[in-house]
Amino acid sequence: MDDPLGVYVPGGRLDRQDNEIGALANLTFAVKDLFDIAGVAKTCGCPAYAARFGEPAAANAPAVAALLTAGARLTGRTVMDELAYSLTGANPHHGTPTNSDAPGRTPGGSSSGSAAAVAGGLCDLALGTDTGGSVRVPASYCGVPGLRPSHGAVSLDGAMALAPSFDTVGWFARDTEVLQAVSEHLLPLDTDGAEIGHLTIAQDAWDLAEPETQRTLASWQDRLRQRLTGGDARRLADDSGGLAAWREAFRSVQAREAFAQHGAWIAESEVPLGPELAQRWTWVRSVSDADADAAWATVRTAAARVQALTANGGVIALPSAPGVAPPINGDADAWADHRARVLALSCIASLSGCPQVSLPVARLDGLPLGLGLIGPQGGDRALLAFASRLLPANQERDPGAVFDEA
Template sequence: MTQSSSPDPFGALVEYLDIPPVKNGPLDGTRFTVKDNIDIAGHRTSYGSPAWRDAHPAPTHNALCVDQLLAAGARCVGKAIADEFTYSLDGESQFFGTPCNARAPDRIPGGSSSGSAASVANGLADFSIGTDSGGSVRVPASLCGIWGMRPSLHRISEAGVLPFMPGVSTVGVLAARFEHLDAAARVLLRSGPRPAVALQRLLVLSDAVEISDMAVQEQVHAALKAIASRSGLVPEPIRFAQLIGEDIPLSDCNLKALRDLQTAEFQSTVGNWIETVQPELGFTFSMAYGNVRDFDRIAALESVVRCERLFERINAALPPGTVICFPTTPVIAPLKGSLNTLEAVMAFYDPTMTLTAFSGVGRLPEISAPLLTVEECPVGLSFAAGHYQDEFLLAAVQASLPRA
């Protein structure tokens, strides 16, 4: 149960690597790290769990997404720390440590792509690939003050990425500069020519703004004013119920839909392994896993159906040309070690997952932009578009929004 010492001064990496590119391409000269649930040939993949790592031999092939990056000119410089079974949003690993939040060193980096965010924010890499099911790319991007993209569900190949929640999980990208986010995402998405559709409507998800801290709300309004002035667009506030044409609260996306799908899928994948192998589990994960073990799968199927209805309604409201905006997280990063009571955990997770579950059930591409600062700590402002409109979203952000 002791903490491994990380090889880098920022505690972001499991190990340094130096895997050169195999071809030239649009990522020439860039360096990237890989979250430790994505296979790198010849190196064991830990999934954030020493027990998992020791039970599984090193893969003989890279994940397909790693090969895509190496073949586009990028150099792999490290394997980045992940939370245990990537089942966390905080980035405090009992086994691998807490990667340094570069802009707020006394605060958590966010997780589960904690090492990915920290390796980028501390300058070890230009970009990193992580995974995001409930916010694991977007939350650390927001809390560390970097760019983060969760692409549309299933746009990027998950071959060689550890099985987790097939109906929810995506490979995502984190980067310090938008240019690197854009270039790496387009390689992984296998993007064609840039889309002709221009940004026509900028919606603002009011409920998401309102559940955020007052200081975050003020920053959102200021940022939208700047965006409006640059783009000429008038941001249009819209309530979730109005967006989907049904009188239900935004929190239903998490509490009555995505959370149950996630738990059911987690049981059917990692849950089977844990129940049959009975590995050593970390304390924080054990607490969370208690809910998984006692979960009523059959009762949850109603939520699983609801996910599909919400997907349809959210996407009907987001045609090409429309972007919807909201804070990535409702708060700045909590202080390290402060998530030590059930109340503190819930105060962080519940409103955060209310925001992240929106794109989760919508299967939307979402980009967290490092545009907000509260008490000298970063918070992301997120932009989402309809399912499979990843290239439109990248172009809309590139063309129309202020840069950090």
């Protein structure tokens, strides 16, 4: 089977359908290569991991099983950043999937192949994971809707852990209708219980975006204000060191948890890590328990702030990423600056445990830009329902014309 965009891992194409009359029987899906698929050994984008944990899975991960039970057809396992510990979308062993909406530019990571597969029309939806932006950022770069659910809303059994305090199962879809349809089979009923009705503009998050991004997305602030009460611009993190402090707290806790998950076997492995992960792992080893313990105070402050603003049907609007997808072969310093701003944006939902949807609402010089909406913890279905009204499926490929007045 052909793979013109390089989205599937070598030997990763599949063709499985368990239920031909299920509710999702007309849809195809792909799976990030860190989920268990019965009879297949996952690699997690890392030959060292595959060498250590190379046994085929005995059963499907619950998220995979739910989609198969609902009738969706599985097309294969997708390329990802090594151990899901990057946002670049480049895998040194399997290559970089082609971003069909932004050729020559990154699809974003770490769920790179899943986002690129949906954007390229190779499947209707795809599973990914999101710890620090790994669904939301690729969704923005590739011009497709993507969801990071509330923390703990979807089972992570059968999926490689990176940082359990922040790991979530997320997904991409060709449009908001499919994004919402998948939720019927993966998400529990809402616990927040309120429809989306109140808006906060996260001013410090908007300030992280490039000026061109801010101008391109500015009209969406007004569109949201027409639909929702509130709409005040507020700085989320000024009382707790700013979003840079939130980002560093996230990084410290993530690093310590990643070390707890993978440190022992990496130290014993005879197979080397790729260059980017090896460099990051050197830093990971330097993060102490004391560093992580100190960071948790900021994590709790951030979570309380965001949860308070989104409770009872609140939503926070922010750019999904600071700009369009960077060139794959971009300057290293420019990449480092971009990654720092990306993490400062994406850590907001990660720290809070709240759901965030990225919607492909605009283009800048022909390249996709996503709008992020953070909703109430446990209000995932209400957030998706609002997103579908805001960006109807039949209008998503013409984002300049999108706005449902109903």
